[in-house]
Amino acid sequence: xxxxxxxxxxxxxxxxxxxxxxxxxxxxxxxxxxxxxxxxxxxxxxxxxxxxxxxxxxxxxxxxxxxxxxxxxxxxxxxxxxxxxxxxxxxxxxxxxxxxxxxxxxxxxxxxxxxxx
Numbered sequence: 001x002x003x004x005x006x007x008x009x010x011x012x013x014x015x016x017x018x019x020x021x022x023x024x025x026x027x028x029x030x031x032x033x034x035x036x037x038x039x040x041x042x043x044x045x046x047x048x049x050x051x052x053x054x055x056x057x058x059x060x061x062x063x064x065x066x067x068x069x070x071x072x073x074x075x076x077x078x079x080x081x082x083x084x085x086x087x088x089x090x091x092x093x094x095x096x097x098x099x100x101x102x103x104x105x106x107x108x109x110x111x112x113x114x115x116x117x
Contacts, residue, residue, distance in 0.1 A: 001040050008090045009036075010049055014056030015079050015086075025057055 013033050017025045033053055037046045060079075065071045 002093060004093050005090055006041075006049055007052065008086050008093070010053045011056050012083060012086050014053055014060050015083055017057060017061070025061075 010033075013036075017029050030050070030053075034046065034050060037049050041049065063075075065075060
C-alpha cells in the first residue's frame with residue numbers, strides 16, 4: 001500500500017472516529033486502526049502511522065463542541081466535505097497505480113483499458 005493512500009486512510013480514520021466529550025478516542029477505536037495497519041505493515045511502520053493517526057485526531061477533534069449545536073452541525077458538514085476530498089485522493093491514487101501497471105510493457109496489458117474502473 002502506498003504512503004499517500006496510508007496517509008489518506010489515517011485522515012479518514014481520524015475524521016470518522018467516535019471521540020468522546022473529553023476529546024479522546026476509545027481504546028477499541030485505536031485497536032481497530034492498529035489491526036488494519038498490522039495486516040499491511042511491519043511493527044515500525046505501524047508505530048509511525050499510529051502516531052500520524054493520533055496527530056490527525058488532535059487536529060480534527062481538538063475543540064470540545066456541544067452535540068447538536070450550530071458549531072457541531074457546521075463541523076459535521078465540513079467533515080463530510082473533507083471525507084469526500086480524501087476519498088477522491090485515494091481513488092485518484094488507485095487509478096494512477098492501475099494506469100502504471102496497465103501501461104508497463106513488462107506486464108503486457110496494452111489491450112486492457114484502465115483508469116475508469
